[in-house]
Amino acid sequence: MVVILLGPPGVGKGTQAVRLADATRGEHISTGDLLRAARREGTELGQKAQGYMDAGELVPDDLILDLVRDHLTGVAAEASILFDGFPRTIAQANRLDAVLSDVGRQVDRVVLLQASNETLLKRLSGRRSCSECGAVFNIYFNDSQGDGICDRCGGPLLHRIDDEPDTVAHRLQVYEEQTAPLVAHYQAHAAGLVRVEAGRGTEEVFVDFRAAVG
Ligand code: AP5
Numbered sequence: 001m002v003v004i005l006l007g008p009p010g011v012g013k014g015t016q017a018v019r020l021a022d023a024t025r026g027e028h029i030s031t032g033d034l035l036r037a038a039r040r041e042g043t044e045l046g047q048k049a050q051g052y053m054d055a056g057e058l059v060p061d062d063l064i065l066d067l068v069r070d071h072l073t074g075v076a077a078e079a080s081i082l083f084d085g086f087p088r089t090i091a092q093a094n095r096l097d098a099v100l101s102d103v104g105r106q107v108d109r110v111v112l113l114q115a116s117n118e119t120l121l122k123r124l125s126g127r128r129s130c131s132e133c134g135a136v137f138n139i140y141f142n143d144s145q146g147d148g149i150c151d152r153c154g155g156p157l158l159h160r161i162d163d164e165p166d167t168v169a170h171r172l173q174v175y176e177e178q179t180a181p182l183v184a185h186y187q188a189h190a191a192g193l194v195r196v197e198a199g200r201g202t203e204e205v206f207v208d209f210r211a212a213v214g
Helices: 013-024 031-041 044-055 061-072 090-102 117-126 165-179 181-187 202-213
Strands: 002-006 027-030 081-084 109-114 127-130 136-138 194-197
Touching: 002 013, 002 181, 013 027, 013 081, 013 202, 027 031, 027 061, 031 044, 031 061, 031 081, 044 061, 044 165, 061 090, 090 181, 109 181, 109 202, 117 127, 117 165, 165 181, 194 202
Parallel strands: 002 081, 002 109, 027 081, 109 194
Antiparallel strands: 127 136
């Protein structure tokens, strides 16, 4: 099964994807996480992506497709795959179809998480991410036990540069212009699209998300 999780910045894609991958032992592929890992490791890709990410712009499609293709080579042919934050443009969606088709697979489900802008802004302003292991917390909704310290690995928790208010506003605009067209695209795709209201507690959202994946 190949699942795509769509939705605007801060709606909870990563939070829900980690839960589903834990519950199903599926492969969670977050292009945002892969890019942040590349930056931490100082790879050429990480250096190329840095300026785009910090400005709230999308990283060019060719770089993203190379990253996804490389990552997929290490994934077992029968593994369930959950894409989080990918695809983000119509061009990425079309190229994903081609990549999957080459290995006899296809997109099976597309789930759109949606919430009000007010909810997105509060979640992004409160998010704190571990700079070492990537674990995600929120000072309003699920804070870490230690003051600014990751509960999982003890690393320092940081507010992402792209979670600063001006950059968040730009990311929301980029989402509307470049990613929101994927909603109509997948409604017309064989996989179809299921909407889940994500402006609720994490557990409630997960129940509906899991049912949508089937
Ligand atoms: P990426 O990291 O993918 O950012 P995003 O899509 O903007 O999504 P976020 O990570 O901001 O939010 P999320 O929906 O995962 O929410 P989360 O679960 O963390 O991408 C970053 C950048 O990389 C992009 O801007 C771009 O430059 C580049 N990039 C990545 N993929 C790309 C691609 N395919 N093409 C081109 N460029 C790409 O939750 C947010 C907060 O809310 C957390 O604090 C969480 O604890 C909290 N929370 C979550 N759910 C709930 C809930 N139900 N109730 C209360 N709090 C909640």
